[in-house]
Amino acid sequence: MTKQNAPRGNHPVLLALLVGLLAGFGGLARASVATTKPPLRPITVNLQDKSALQNGALYTLHMCVACHSLQGVRYSSLPKMLGMNRVEFEKVIGTNGKHYHDTITSTMPPAIINAFVKILPPDLTDIARRRSPAWLYTYLTSFYVDPSRPSGVNNTVRYNVAMPDVFAPMQGLQKPVMVQGLRFGSPAQVAIGVKPLTQGSMTQAQFDRTARDIVYFLYAVAHPHQQERARLGPWIIGLFLVLSVLTFLIYKLYWRRVITGEERWWRVGK
Amino acid sequence: MNSSKQSRARRVFGWFDDRLPISSLWRSQLTRYPAPKNFNLWYFFGSLAMLVLVLQLATGLFLAIHYQPNPHLAYWSVLRGIQRDSRWGWLIRDMHIVGASAFFLLVYLHMYRGIMYGSYKKPRELLWLVGIFIYLALAAEAFLGYLLPWGQMSYWGSAVVTNFVTAVPVIGKPIATWLRGSFVVGLPTLNRFFVFHVFLMPVLLLALVLVHMIALHHVGSNNPDGVEIHENVNESGWPRDGIPFHPYYTVKDLFGVSVFFVVFFWFVFYNPGGWGLLLDKLNYTPANILHTPADIHPLWFFLPFYAMLRGVPDKLYGIMAFGGSFALLACLPLLDRNPVRSIRYRSVLYKIDILMMAFSFLWLGLIAHGFATEHNMVYGLHVTEVFYSTFLLLPFFNRERSTRAKVIWLVAAEAVVWLIDLWMYSIHAHGWDLMLLTDWIPTLYLLLLFGLAIGFPALTRDAQKLPERLTAGGIFH
Numbered sequence: 001m002t003k004q005n006a007p008r009g010n011h012p013v014l015l016a017l018l019v020g021l022l023a024g025f026g027g028l029a030r031a032s033v034a035t036t037k038p039p040l041r042p043i044t045v046n047l048q049d050k051s052a053l054q055n056g057a058l059y060t061l062h063m064c065v066a067c068h069s070l071q072g073v074r075y076s077s078l079p080k081m082l083g084m085n086r087v088e089f090e091k092v093i094g095t096n097g098k099h100y101h102d103t104i105t106s107t108m109p110p111a112i113i114n115a116f117v118k119i120l121p122p123d124l125t126d127i128a129r130r131r132s133p134a135w136l137y138t139y140l141t142s143f144y145v146d147p148s149r150p151s152g153v154n155n156t157v158r159y160n161v162a163m164p165d166v167f168a169p170m171q172g173l174q175k176p177v178m179v180q181g182l183r184f185g186s187p188a189q190v191a192i193g194v195k196p197l198t199q200g201s202m203t204q205a206q207f208d209r210t211a212r213d214i215v216y217f218l219y220a221v222a223h224p225h226q227q228e229r230a231r232l233g234p235w236i237i238g239l240f241l242v243l244s245v246l247t248f249l250i251y252k253l254y255w256r257r258v259i260t261g262e263e264r265w266w267r268v269g270k
Numbered sequence: 271m272n273s274s275k276q277s278r279a280r281r282v283f284g285w286f287d288d289r290l291p292i293s294s295l296w297r298s299q300l301t302r303y304p305a306p307k308n309f310n311l312w313y314f315f316g317s318l319a320m321l322v323l324v325l326q327l328a329t330g331l332f333l334a335i336h337y338q339p340n341p342h343l344a345y346w347s348v349l350r351g352i353q354r355d356s357r358w359g360w361l362i363r364d365m366h367i368v369g370a371s372a373f374f375l376l377v378y379l380h381m382y383r384g385i386m387y388g389s390y391k392k393p394r395e396l397l398w399l400v401g402i403f404i405y406l407a408l409a410a411e412a413f414l415g416y417l418l419p420w421g422q423m424s425y426w427g428s429a430v431v432t433n434f435v436t437a438v439p440v441i442g443k444p445i446a447t448w449l450r451g452s453f454v455v456g457l458p459t460l461n462r463f464f465v466f467h468v469f470l471m472p473v474l475l476l477a478l479v480l481v482h483m484i485a486l487h488h489v490g491s492n493n494p495d496g497v498e499i500h501e502n503v504n505e506s507g508w509p510r511d512g513i514p515f516h517p518y519y520t521v522k523d524l525f526g527v528s529v530f531f532v533v534f535f536w537f538v539f540y541n542p543g544g545w546g547l548l549l550d551k552l553n554y555t556p557a558n559i560l561h562t563p564a565d566i567h568p569l570w571f572f573l574p575f576y577a578m579l580r581g582v583p584d585k586l587y588g589i590m591a592f593g594g595s596f597a598l599l600a601c602l603p604l605l606d607r608n609p610v611r612s613i614r615y616r617s618v619l620y621k622i623d624i625l626m627m628a629f630s631f632l633w634l635g636l637i638a639h640g641f642a643t644e645h646n647m648v649y650g651l652h653v654t655e656v657f658y659s660t661f662l663l664l665p666f667f668n669r670e671r672s673t674r675a676k677v678i679w680l681v682a683a684e685a686v687v688w689l690i691d692l693w694m695y696s697i698h699a700h701g702w703d704l705m706l707l708t709d710w711i712p713t714l715y716l717l718l719l720f721g722l723a724i725g726f727p728a729l730t731r732d733a734q735k736l737p738e739r740l741t742a743g744g745i746f747h
Binding site for chain 1: 350354355361513521522525528531532535536539540543551552554556643
């Protein structure tokens with residue numbers, strides 16, 4: 001029962017040393033695939049901003065859904081999220097001619113997909129779980145003119161993107177800010193930002209707000225249970241925190257005699 | 271038996287007890303099962319792993335009810351049917367996802383506990399070996415389950431792993447086709463993976479866990495001091511350093527469970543994807559057979575093995591390298607034959623070696639987390655050599671060695687490492703600069719270990735006086 005018998009105390013020091021080394025060597029692992037990345041435009045998603053969500057839904061369901069689908073989402077799941085009732089939703093945003101309980105699928109006819117697009121654009125249901133809001137925001141606002149591409153445009157965060165610049169009529173065209181950088185370890189001209197080239201139907205601030213609203217909406221559909229999580233989480237975690245304290249007290253109570261080393265206090269083994 | 275009213279319950283219970291060994295099992299396995307009284311924090315993880323197993327079975331049952339094992343339906347049956355359409359489906363699925371990672375974390379900690387305190391030594395060799403089989407079954411279970419959501423990473427991860435078999439000469443390809451039921455991962459693969467994941471592997475896991483428990487209760491628990499409590503019993507045959515499992519360890523484990531659930535549910539509610547570590551972000555894209563991702567890698571718990579596989583520039587040898595690491599774990603009782611069990615009473619250099627074992631494992635994971643560049647592959651190879659040497663050097667510590675023996679060990683170990691490097695270089699020449707950039711890692715590790723052993727013989731000396739009784743009790747000792 002005497003504690004000093006155990007020759008301990010040197011391995012925590014060693015452990016700390018090794019953890020430090022691990023952190024140091026971690027850098028070595030990635031050095032050779034360096035790619036110059038453009039800075040992402042910061043954005044804070046606010047799911048309480050219902051008018052922004054409604055505006056995002058309007059643009060997503062009328063513009064994006066021309067090509068993209070949101071197969072995981074039903075129209076009927078949106079009104080509550082957007083702070084509307086069914087009548088308002090059907091009047092203001094609508095269901096693209098589909099049934100209210102249908103999933104959101106691309107309005108592009110399959111014949112057109114086969115004739116022109118060939119490859120289906122990615123589904124947007126969980127795009128905000130695949131990509132961060134800041135990435136999406138930067139992506140939506142960072143198309144630039146690149147004559148070497150079939151669509152005539154490229155994107156700073158998604159190099160050689162296949163999507164055409166559908167925002168050009170609103171945002172206007174943009175030109176890249178190029179720097180000499182690295183792409184997968186090799187020297188290359190890398191676009192790290194964009195500058196306006198032509199004027200669109202919106203001002204820059206208006207367009208940024210529209211892009212922000214689309215990101216809000218995409219984030220909301222990708223995280224459909226944020227409210228339940230926020231409501232339930234503290235209770236469940238709190239319950240187990242309380243239980244941790246209680247069970248620790250019970251443990252102390254039971255183990256008092258074990259730790260003090262009192263012998264023969266159990267009544268077993270007779 | 272008295273005939274008062276309260277004895278009716280006793281009589282009913284007695285009827286069952288006469289026909290089933292309820293009270294005798296309760297006594298022999300719980301209230302009169304002697305456990306060492308000095309279990310510390312490291313002894314939480316076994317019981318927690320059992321808890322997570324039950325949790326995975328319970329959540330998996332509900333997921334299986336709603337899941338469609340068909341490539342056309344699978345992805346949306348998970349991402350829409352379970353995550354969005356069915357009530358509480360998101361909670362059950364997130365618990366299953368976090369549970370899978372928790373299971374591995376707990377099992378890794380549990381295994382490392384066994385390594386630290388020599389719990390694989392006589393008479394617990396079979397207990398350890400059954401544990402290794404549990405780990406293998408768990409790995410298979412996780413791999414099979416990962417295909418089911420039919421996301422991009424699910425699909426391509428399974429494609430990579432089912433292609434392992436093709437490394438076997440001549441018969442490899444037909445066997446791979448037979449295993450997949452198809453030339454590529456497809457409907458037959460998904461069907462059989464589903465059945466294996468929800469039926470075969472869970473049954474196997476439960477059976478193995480039962481055998482693990484039976485073996486444990488037969489030989490008794492080891493403890494942080496490595497003292498055999500059954501060798502010191504009182505006049506009634508009860509170990510002097512033993513306490514009944516129930517209530518002492520049940521109340522201790524209840525505390526462990528509560529703390530575990532705080533962390534577990536934090537992840538479930540606030541971070542189910544675990545920064546892309548618990549569920550790969552690419553899995554939010556449906557599987558596309560025509561689009562291979564630029565970077566295919568497994569979830570965090572398989573990353574170290576992936577680094578070993580990638581590090582060796584030949585498919586068959588690579589598979590042997592990572593399969594060999596399981597064999598090393600299984601062979602631990604053969605490699606470490608030093609009579610001293612616990613790391614507390616082992617030499618300083620042995621402690622460094624055991625720490626390096628865990629450290630190089632994490633290090634490999636970090637390397638495999640990066641892209642599959644030539645540099646990272648060679649880097650992985652060299653850290654694999656360190657990981658292997660932490661095991662293969664264990665016989666060195668079995669007894670004290672003469673200076674001559676230490677020098678021979680050093681020269682032999684360095685020679686083996688360099689010969690392996692030359693061999694690998696002959697398979698795939700990637701430039702000496704790349705090779706030398708990280709080759710100092712195993713070289714330096716061996717040099718450091720044996721250099722210290724030669725220069726400071728005291729560092730290889732185990733504690734001269736082992737305790738006869740346990741030294742302390744309680745969680746934080």
